[in-house]
Amino acid sequence: MAAAVGGWERVSFEELPRALHQPVGEAQAEREAAASGYESIRAVEREAEAILLAAREAARQIEREAEQEGRAKGRQDAMDEARRRLEPLEASLREACRQVAAARQAVIMNTETELVDLAVTVAERVLRSELGACRDAASQFVRTALEVAGSRKVIAIRVNPGDYESLAEHRGELLGSHEAARLIPDPAISSWGCVVELETGLVDARLESQLQEAARLLGRDEMS
Structure with missing residues (x-):
């Protein structure tokens, strides 16, 4: 149509x-480009995991300190203090997660665009080669x-x-x-x-x- x-x-x-077939070397180039893009995504995901682990460890440390302080001045006061100290950490964590999500989406979009560009470039080269041999x-x-x-x-x-x-x-x-x-x-x-x-x-x-x-x-x- x-x-x-x-x-x-x-x-x-x-x-x-339709009698056009992609050479093996060019197909390999596409696979390598895809692998590179996915590895970039994994790097972003590993960064997110590191941020989360650091946040959890910081939260556990604050809880331990709050528990120790609670014995001296009362549990409620200690928990209020813990929440106060956690607020900036939570804000930082939310912003970090937002940045990681945005970076991940950018990597996905860039990878998809690069793969489409590569596919079109390969198709053009193959087509021109095949058409040049077709009388x-x-x-x-x-x-x-x-x-x-x-x-x-x-x-x-x-x-x-x-x-x-x-x-x-x-x-x-x-x-x-x-x-x-x-x-x-x-x-x-x-x-x-x-x-x-x-x-x-x-x-x-x-x-x-x-x-x-x-x-x-x-x-x-x-x-x-």
Whole structure:
């Protein structure tokens, strides 16, 4: 399915050729990035545990002192004194916990963003490598875009100048019922991709648009 943005339509990432597999080395890089992020989270959690242990020990020490003082001047007075001494510690502990929670959330968000960025970067590298070895990659992009256009009238198809000649040679077979549409070389279009101009909008089938859509679906827009 195509994702509509204003008068534009982006070809769904799933509609691109699927015969693409991630190299083992790049998958390992993703796993290492994830492990690094999770280790950062554990470091924050260990800090929180240390703060809690210190607070508990301080509270026990105050209780011991209060109990000793209670024998001399009465238990109630001793407990009041203990509470007074605990108040600043409780405030500090609450603030420390708030900071730890905020830091943990920041680590999670940063890790997720980095992993999405890494996934998109790896996907782009793999796609460009695979597409570079595919002789009819540009034709596949055009066919996919025309399938999205459906029965709507196609005015023009803008393609990369490097792909124009090979596409023009098979124009009739490629365009089919849209043969009246103009095939236009456009330096603004990256290799293999195309933008189809319709009477009612555009179909964007450029590679970079598909990667942006993939990043959006993975949630990078929400995290940034």
